[in-house]
Amino acid sequence: VDDTTPLSEETMMRIGGYMV
Structure with a gap:
């Protein structure tokens, strides 16, 4: 899971x- 983006x-x- 990519949690680097605030709200993708x-x-x-x-x-x-x-x-x-």
């Missing part, structure tokens, strides 16, 4: 998917 596009999509 993949992370944003994952969070969005979970929130929806």
